Amino acid sequence: MLNSMIALLNTTLRMATPLILAALGGVFTERSGVINIALEGIMLISAFMAMAGSYLTGNPWLGVLTAIIFGILVSLIHAILSISLKADQIVSGTAINIFATGLTAFLLRVMFESAGQSPSVTDVGTWTIPIINDIPIIGDVLGEQIPFVYIALILVAISYWVLFKTPFGLRIRAVGEHPAAADSVGINVIKTRYIAVLISGFFAGLAGASISIGLLDVFVENMTSGRGFIALAAMIFGRWTPQGALLAALLFGFADALQMLAQSIGLDFIPRQFLLMLPYVLTILALTGVIGSSEPPAASGEPYEKE
Amino acid sequence: MIKTRFTMIFTLSLLLIFVVGAFTIHAADERMAVIFPGSIQDADYNATGYITMQEIKEELDIDVAFSEKVAVPDAARALSEYAESGFGIIWAHGAQFNQAVLEVAPDYPEATFIIEGDAKLKDDYSNVILLERNYYLGFYVLGALAAKTTETNQIGYVGGLQLPFTYAEINAIDQALNEYNPDAEFHYIYVGDFNDPLKTRQAAESLISKGVDFIISGVNLGNYGLFKAVQNAERQVYVTTTYTDKNHLAPEHHVTSDLFRYKRPVFQAIEYIRNGTTSAFIPMEFGADAGRYLKFPLDNVSEEINQEIKAIAEKVASGEIKVEKKLDGLNLEN
Numbered sequence: 001m002l003n004s005m006i007a008l009l010n011t012t013l014r015m016a017t018p019l020i021l022a023a024l025g026g027v028f029t030e031r032s033g034v035i036n037i038a039l040e041g042i043m044l045i046s047a048f049m050a051m052a053g054s055y056l057t058g059n060p061w062l063g064v065l066t067a068i069i070f071g072i073l074v075s076l077i078h079a080i081l082s083i084s085l086k087a088d089q090i091v092s093g094t095a096i097n098i099f100a101t102g103l104t105a106f107l108l109r110v111m112f113e114s115a116g117q118s119p120s121v122t123d124v125g126t127w128t129i130p131i132i133n134d135i136p137i138i139g140d141v142l143g144e145q146i147p148f149v150y151i152a153l154i155l156v157a158i159s160y161w162v163l164f165k166t167p168f169g170l171r172i173r174a175v176g177e178h179p180a181a182a183d184s185v186g187i188n189v190i191k192t193r194y195i196a197v198l199i200s201g202f203f204a205g206l207a208g209a210s211i212s213i214g215l216l217d218v219f220v221e222n223m224t225s226g227r228g229f230i231a232l233a234a235m236i237f238g239r240w241t242p243q244g245a246l247l248a249a250l251l252f253g254f255a256d257a258l259q260m261l262a263q264s265i266g267l268d269f270i271p272r273q274f275l276l277m278l279p280y281v282l283t284i285l286a287l288t289g290v291i292g293s294s295e296p297p298a299a300s301g302e303p304y305e306k307e
Numbered sequence: 308m309i310k311t312r313f314t315m316i317f318t319l320s321l322l323l324i325f326v327v328g329a330f331t332i333h334a335a336d337e338r339m340a341v342i343f344p345g346s347i348q349d350a351d352y353n354a355t356g357y358i359t360m361q362e363i364k365e366e367l368d369i370d371v372a373f374s375e376k377v378a379v380p381d382a383a384r385a386l387s388e389y390a391e392s393g394f395g396i397i398w399a400h401g402a403q404f405n406q407a408v409l410e411v412a413p414d415y416p417e418a419t420f421i422i423e424g425d426a427k428l429k430d431d432y433s434n435v436i437l438l439e440r441n442y443y444l445g446f447y448v449l450g451a452l453a454a455k456t457t458e459t460n461q462i463g464y465v466g467g468l469q470l471p472f473t474y475a476e477i478n479a480i481d482q483a484l485n486e487y488n489p490d491a492e493f494h495y496i497y498v499g500d501f502n503d504p505l506k507t508r509q510a511a512e513s514l515i516s517k518g519v520d521f522i523i524s525g526v527n528l529g530n531y532g533l534f535k536a537v538q539n540a541e542r543q544v545y546v547t548t549t550y551t552d553k554n555h556l557a558p559e560h561h562v563t564s565d566l567f568r569y570k571r572p573v574f575q576a577i578e579y580i581r582n583g584t585t586s587a588f589i590p591m592e593f594g595a596d597a598g599r600y601l602k603f604p605l606d607n608v609s610e611e612i613n614q615e616i617k618a619i620a621e622k623v624a625s626g627e628i629k630v631e632k633k634l635d636g637l638n639l640e641n
Contacts, residue, residue, distance in 0.1 A: 007516030011509050109348070116349035116528055120556070216504055218531045221346070225503045256506070260513040263496040264463070272469060276499045 004265070006140045008257050013141065013149055014215065016253025018043070018207040018224075020152040022231030023238065023245035024159050025203030029075075030240055031163060032196030033176040033299040037093035038078045039204045040228025041100030046071040046208025048104040051219035052111065054121040061124065064209045071205020072198050074100075079197040083190055086303035097228075105221055116221055123217035124148070148210035155203070159242035172196050176297035179304040189304045207231070230283055237286035240297060248286065255279040339363060339396040339577075340389035341373040342382060344403060345502075351527045351550050352567075356400035359569035367577060369396070382407035390415035396580055397421070398573065402472070408435065419585040421576050425472040425634060427588055436576045436587045438569075442549075443475035444593035445565035446523065447630040448601055448620045449547050450483025452562065453491070453521040455612050456545055460491045463514035465533060466525035467501030471634035476525055478633040494519060501527040508532030512540075521545045534560070545607060552602055563602045571598045594624030 022039050029036040046067035053059075053066030074096060081092040112118055124147050133143030163169035171192050174182035179189045211227070212219045230252055237251070238244025259275035339360075347357035353375065364371045372394065377385050382404045389397050390411065398421040399408050408420045409428070412435050423438045453462045464480060466473045477495050484491045494514055498506040507529030511522055520542060524533050530548055534557040537544040545562050554561040572589045579587050591598035601620050605613045622628040 004513075004516050007512060011512055015505065015509055105346075114348045114350070116346050116351065117531060211505065215508065216531060216535050218504070220502065220504050220528045220531055222502070223504060225500065225505070227505075257509060257513070260496055260498075260506075260510050264494045264510075264513045264517050264519075266494065272497060276497065 002137075004261060006137060008254075008261050009141045010145075011257040011260070012250060012253040014145060014253075015256060016249045017146070017148050017152045017214070018210045018227055019231045019234050019249035019252055020156065020246055021148070021203050021207035021210060022228055023234040023249050024152075024155060024242055025200035025207070026232050026235035027159065027163070027238075027240055027242055027245055028172065028196045028203070029200035030235065030300055031176045031297055032172045032193045033179060033297055033302060033304070034079070034082055034193050034197050035089040035093065035301045036075070036078060036197065036200050037090060037229070037232060038074070038096035038100075039093075039200065039207075039231055040224055040226065041093075041097035042071050042074045042078075042201055042204035043208040043211070043228045044097075044100040044104055044222070044224045045074055046205040047212035047223055048107060048118075048208075048219050049205075050209035051118050051121050051212045052107070054123070054213050055119065058122060060122045060213050063121070063213050064124065064206070067209035067212075068202055068205040071203075071208065072201040075197050075201025075204065078201075079194050082303065083193050083197070086305075089301050089303075101222060104219070108219065108221065118219040120217050121213060123213045146210070146214045148206065148214040151206065152210075153246075155206075156242045156246045163242065173297070175304070176299055179299050179302075183304075183306060189306075193304070204228070230279070233283040233286045236296075237282075239295075252279055252282060255282050337368075338370045338372070338394045339398065340394040341371065341398045341400055342377045342385050342389075342404060343373060343375040344379075344401040345376060345527075347373070347375050349528065350553075353400070355550050355567045355569055356398075359573050360398075362570050363573065363577065367574070369577070377404070379403050379407070383411050386411045386420070387414070390418040394418060396577065399423075400569075402440075402470075419580045421573065425475065432586060434585045436579060436585070436589065438572045438576065439588065439590040440472065441591050441593060441599065441632075442472045442565075443479035443632055444623055444630055445549075445599050445601060446476040446525075447479040447483045447628075448593075448616065448623055449523050449563075449565060450480035451487050451619045452547065452605070452608075452612070452616050453480070453523060453545075454484050454486075454488035455615060456562070456608050457488070457491060457521045459518045459520045459542075460488065461514075461518040461520060462491050462493050463511070463517075463519035463522040464493070464495040464525060465507055465510045465514070465522060465529070466495065466497045467527070467529065468499065469497050473497070473525055475632055475634050476523075479630055480523060482631055498526065498529060500529065501525075502529055504529050504532030504535070506532070508536045511536035515540050515542075515544055519544070522547075524548050530556070554602075554606055559607065562607050563605045566600050566602055568598050568600065571596075592624070594621070597624065 049070040050063040050067035054063030078092055081087040082089040126144050127147050128144045133139045171187050175189045175192045183189050234248035235245050237248035256279045259278050262275050341360050343353045345353040347353050360371050363369050374385050396419055402424050405422050408422050412420050412432050419434045421436045423440055481493055484493055496510040498510045507526050511533045524530055537546055537560045546560050547562050549565045550567050552564045572591050575589055593599040
């Protein structure tokens, strides 16, 4: 039983990692007033690029770097469309998501003359944290994990500090709440929003890399499987804060891991269909604001026109 | 004079169009279209269908066309377009297309549709041939293999969706475990997706934490997550897969694959169509020369187990061993 519980927590943390990273990206961009549903597509492209980078160089960390660069580049497209060209942000995000599916399928075929999956590449492996690893139970859960787990947890703390303890964070929040007022005190709304969207590309890039060369060592077509959308739900559930997004992502990860555990131990008095639904039910509840009312940043989704 | 010549040319042209048209209609039975739910290069279910399509083209001299990655909502449109273009044989490779075929088939009586399923159709269709896949037969043998290989007496199954054929798979495994190793416990997980490697890895790790040392896979692209889980496991965990040989992806863990060869049943269907039979039920048999067969020799297990499983597979193929086909859910006692 203890082994199952440790495995449950271990799996929760690992599987929640892409959600945490992508949700952090969502927090930055939405706090600045730009809706970024393209996180799913950016993650998918980054997952591919991480694999490709590792495949071509043999160094998985160069794969991570490639993923981050492409994450930022794709988010730049979203920034140009939604900030400079004032396109509908949902439409822009949707277009990027569709583009990502086609692009990765195409690249997979061009690079490897195969579809469906890439060859196996070098992954980032695991990190062992010496002192924590020796602590019973905690060590089993946290002592040895893929690097992205530790990176994500550190980035949650950094994101909180940046958003709520620095002038730059204040500017991001200001342009997301009342861009005209922010502009009137000399904050460059356009520039701040651009930076926030590019930061979201950085996080989504890491999230994609964490899937293809962190949790796995291969790219599989459409492998993000809607995790970008679940990350958005985690961001909303977490009320647009890094710490809230962390807890929400862990909750979604836990619900997913729990339904697997419940199935494996044969809890047949609960219909398996219901167990499979559990993570998605939570997502719907989060998106509909059933669990506590959620107020997005006031200027979320509104292009800024300088008066 | 010019008017007469024009009339003659026009009449001859019409005649020519009619003759060519009649010829085309006559030759329509020798044009075949296939729709695939995924990529033909997936090295899995779609690839097995594509290989058979190539064999049809080369060995039966039939013109073939295909559409890959056809989404279920688009299937009816794709099927209708092929039928309207004069394709006499249309193979919908994937049971998810069956509803679309059954809707479209009555509108195109000149075309014959080949579909795949797990039970006979409730209604009669004059132009539908059903290939019964019988997944459960192979999974019974895989269950026997797991029963004889496990050291922890904990057997796992990772599946995609809860469908009649996946229920039949777990029921067949359960039957085999009861017959060859009643002490073994069976744990099964549906991840909700055949192609999500992350969820499959999660499911496999959950099984491994329960002491499972033999996992029978019923997923497709999800297998990449399964391989990752068994490669990271602290103890030796064996796996089996379906459709194509995947030993090279986890050579130290992979024991065998339940392989598919669509050539035999599809060729039989085409022969029926050529003989004028356009409504039929063709079970895909299990055995060394049939549409379904296990890859031998088995890897990573003893020669003794190899011989025992081969004998069991032969008995299933001959019908000496009766495997129950249960298409509904499993109520495990353990």
